Amino acid sequence: MKTAQQWIEALDLQPHPEGGYYRQTDLSDDQYNKPDRSLPLYTNIYFLLTEDNPSHFHRLSSDELWFFHDGNPLTVHSLTPEGAYTETTLGLETNQHLHHTVPAGTIFGSTVDQGYALVSCAVIPGFDFSEFKLFTKDDLLKTYPDHSDIINKLAYDTLPE
Template sequence: MNKNIDYWIKNLNLAPHPEGGYFIETTKSDHTIDLPQGTRALYTSIIFLLTANNPSHFHRLTSDETWFYHAGDPLTVHCIFPDGHYEAIKIGPNIDQGEQLSYTVPKNTIFGSSVTSGFSIVSCVVSPGFDYRDFELFTQQDLLSQYPQHAEVIKALAYQEIPNN
């Protein structure tokens, strides 16, 4: 059976994510941690599906996020680090071609992810746990004013306007 995007969305009960792609929360720790911005779960986990036409747009978290490859095509995590430098990290099964099976995006890094063709399925674990209060989406204008040297990737992965969800 050829498992296409619709198969995965239906059978994993995925829903649209505000940053792009489709997701479902799979784990939320019963343990919590007190942070300056409030109490958070110790960790959370989602399954995340991205497509060539529906990438993860540039955003920032106040926690580390580790991505684990599961199925489909490789994807690229595009990072603009706090010091302003840019890196593209390939996640996928082809380790002999420089891809990694997992990658941790450090907290306070602006990042998004793209798939060149088809789709990719990953898990993302956030620690301390994900909370929308710690999530910041960016527009092209926000990022171009700070990082004009990264205009090409910003225009590809930042919203022109933040969608109303």
């Protein structure tokens, strides 16, 4: 098994604003037309997270499909629009999944308890930073006060610049 740094170098991954490291691998030539803009039909990235560099809470306006490739288990933490908290673990062991879909509008982040995890993430319709929203602890604690432990772990105190 490679190290996180070996994957970062081999795949030419760069820091992502939500945390972790990524590189876009696919961008559809076809477009999905929304009332106010067009998006690529789909996009795909390699995404690597470490125990010290999680994916912080954010929301997309499209579905995101996660596919596990290498490393240790990764947990996707989701806050639904209805106020529920769920977690799904990606990995190779019993009760873990090789893939997971995060529905559009869900606030989510991801953690790795030890080492790193390498996944691919496909967004349909495609990812655009204009439809990506990061959250602070204050933003989320107002709406989800019952989930303060995970919010304090995965939401920023202040948003990165």
